[in-house]
Amino acid sequence: MRIHLSALGCRLNEAELEQWASSFTRAGDQIATDPDEADVLVMNTCAVTREAVRKSRQKLQSLQRANPLAKLVVSGCYSELTTSSELAELGVDLVVPNTEKDNLVPLTRLAFHQPDMPQAATQPNATALFTRNRHRAFIKIQDGCRYRCTFCIVTVARGAERSRAVHDIVEEVRQLSSNDVKEIVLTGVHVGGYGSDLDTDLESLVRALLDDTDIPRIRFASVEPWDLSDEFMRLFENERVQPHMHLPLQSGSDTVLRRMARRCKTDDFNRLTTTLREAVPGFNITTDIIAGFPGETDQEWQDSLTFIQTQAFGHIHAFTYSEREGTKAASLPDPVPTAVRQQRSKQLHQLGEQLKQQQLAQSLGTQAAVLWERGKQVESPVGEPLWRHQGYTPNYQRVVTHSSTNLANRITHTRLERVDNGKLQGVVL
Numbered sequence: 001m002r003i004h005l006s007a008l009g010c011r012l013n014e015a016e017l018e019q020w021a022s023s024f025t026r027a028g029d030q031i032a033t034d035p036d037e038a039d040v041l042v043m044n045t046c047a048v049t050r051e052a053v054r055k056s057r058q059k060l061q062s063l064q065r066a067n068p069l070a071k072l073v074v075s076g077c078y079s080e081l082t083t084s085s086e087l088a089e090l091g092v093d094l095v096v097p098n099t100e101k102d103n104l105v106p107l108t109r110l111a112f113h114q115p116d117m118p119q120a121a122t123q124p125n126a127t128a129l130f131t132r133n134r135h136r137a138f139i140k141i142q143d144g145c146r147y148r149c150t151f152c153i154v155t156v157a158r159g160a161e162r163s164r165a166v167h168d169i170v171e172e173v174r175q176l177s178s179n180d181v182k183e184i185v186l187t188g189v190h191v192g193g194y195g196s197d198l199d200t201d202l203e204s205l206v207r208a209l210l211d212d213t214d215i216p217r218i219r220f221a222s223v224e225p226w227d228l229s230d231e232f233m234r235l236f237e238n239e240r241v242q243p244h245m246h247l248p249l250q251s252g253s254d255t256v257l258r259r260m261a262r263r264c265k266t267d268d269f270n271r272l273t274t275t276l277r278e279a280v281p282g283f284n285i286t287t288d289i290i291a292g293f294p295g296e297t298d299q300e301w302q303d304s305l306t307f308i309q310t311q312a313f314g315h316i317h318a319f320t321y322s323e324r325e326g327t328k329a330a331s332l333p334d335p336v337p338t339a340v341r342q343q344r345s346k347q348l349h350q351l352g353e354q355l356k357q358q359q360l361a362q363s364l365g366t367q368a369a370v371l372w373e374r375g376k377q378v379e380s381p382v383g384e385p386l387w388r389h390q391g392y393t394p395n396y397q398r399v400v401t402h403s404s405t406n407l408a409n410r411i412t413h414t415r416l417e418r419v420d421n422g423k424l425q426g427v428v429l
């Protein structure tokens, strides 16, 4: 995450800022000097005088205006003494009480950032992958997993595969659609295994959703890159099935994949991504990679980076390996030193950013049907009402636009015009 920090008031507030900056950096986040470049804005407020209160309010408003899409975190005396409704009006997302100031960094990361290893590596956290809002709903279609990847605690924690009945899921989606939800995301621990206990499969479920509901957009959260039939691939011929899949690769080295007990080696993965991209040009593939798995040699790491580069991922969730008690991987020999894990993770972030920018550049000049989320009113240079919205293309690229009308929950044809600060800027047609 990129963090912008600011403070008002006493020396102590300034000193805390320093501490937070170094804790965020140690945790792998970057400090942004400009609020517009940050994902999270942290402000240490003050209330020692009435003037300090006024300035704290003013500063929060200006941070919010500078970057309405960033998360706003406040701490300090003003946030302590003011009401939560006033803070909510100022767009504050998280308040850290003075007594918890020492924990501001972990609390912020917990609220807005994935932990180093996802809770159920790699039941990649759907909420981290997809923003949750009124127009997008997550539908849990199954639980449990029959496999035994060596880093994963899921099979121990979540047991055998259990799927929800098709008619039950269809009914839920119908309800959501009648409440104006425009997009559903199918989630589970092992989504590709859906129906193994009910004598059905994922493809049949999606066909039923297409036939028996009028939900405009269907997405998949994270799907293990195996157990996907040719019939499944053909689902993407229907435009309501969105051309994006999050396929956790975990490593681009076959020997590491073997130690992880993954069922998909690099050749299989490449075949899968090639098929998807041939089916729908611009198909977006995102992934999870673990850096520093036990025994990962320099050569394996280099092989991994080389393969990852060929896959043109739209986004990489980079996880620094950490031992999880109860998994087989935790007792594997030759653990990678922590500093090397972190250095690899950093390299992976850089590669991920580079691949993402390449993908954004390829989208420029194209048009896409963007589903807009709730916007924020911003000041217009000519005094007219102006809304700033973010939304997502079918292949899950984030787009920002300014519009004189409120576009919330509308799907509009949009031209993807340019990239500013790493974000696609669109013009509604």
Ligand code: SF4
Residues within 6 Å of the ligand: 121, 122, 123, 145, 146, 147, 148, 149, 152, 153, 154, 155, 189, 190, 224
């Ligand atoms: S396939 Fe592997 S990583 Fe995925 S949930 Fe099952 S055991 Fe865990």
